[in-house]
Amino acid sequence: MLGPFDYFLWVTSFLLEVAVVVRVISSRSFARYYPVALYMFFAAFFECFHYICITRFGVSSPQYHFLHFFTGTLITIFLFWVIIHFYQQAFSQMNVRRYIRSGASILLFATALFSYAATRAHGDHLTKQFVVEFGQDLYFVGVVLTYLLWAAMVHFRESHARLIHLVLALGLYFSGTAATYALRNLFPNLQASLYQWAPPVFGTLLPLAWTYTFWKVPEDARILAYQLARRAQ
């Protein structure tokens, strides 16, 4: 049964996702940030699907559990594509576009294949334990990818403020969600409410931070990534 806080997070998250799409298009940044806009569009689209599924089958139905798992995995793999786009932007001045594309294709294919194999093997009995472990591994891949991207941005002295904000918000989202899933895996009986609300809270923080970035940080604003990294230590 969903409570008022669940609905609040749901509606806020949906509105923020729509806001990101609107802002990316209205600020004429679509050509540069189309993966972000498409990711947010599909995230909002899946939220609508979830609503339809809940009203038709109920929140504790197997249909909703399967849809939640399936769309969650799909949208996370979609987010890997967004990270790869950020890699391309960060390395745009170096002639490594081809290597990034090849590496990214292999990574995406491997993740999709692993996800498909895992889902096919457990499709008829998507146990809670499997879902938690799978989510933990998938989000951890996101943490590693984002951290490597951030390290590269610091190393190559990236100064594009918008890109820095977008990547840091992504890092917050992936690391927060991965930590929650890992904690849930380690201590399954500890504070159910924490596990229930932490992923949606991080899921709302990502569109919130991105909305802030597209609304408040101008395209030509500059800050130095390596200075931020040094200050944070």
Add this chain to the structure above:
Amino acid sequence: MIAALICVISLAALSQFFVTYCWAALASTRHVQISERVREITRMAGTDVAADDFRRLLQFIFLCPQKDGYAGQVRAVALYYRLLRAVGFVGGLLIPGTAAWAERGCRECSHFAAVVLEHRIANMQNLVASQSGSLL
């Protein structure tokens, strides 16, 4: 074992990303000079903003009830300031250097608050000037 490793690495990454994100959010005001007017109003001692000035600056900001784009940012920075204070207090007892690091962060927060106050005072003056102009 793997879950524990993932948990520790993710929590470490989370804290680092969070702190860096906050620094990035504060970076927009870092190079803005604070005017004499704000120094006089807030009775700031010295040329630099002190970490302890934050609460006083926040009170002045709330005295200028204007709807601008800074409202959400001010709340977020106030939360970050409280967090830094707690980290500085607890971490200072355990790890040397943490208190100095937190103090530096709090000073950045105070600088941000001073810049927002400057912006709000300028807005209020413009509003008063335009209203008195329309009355005449």
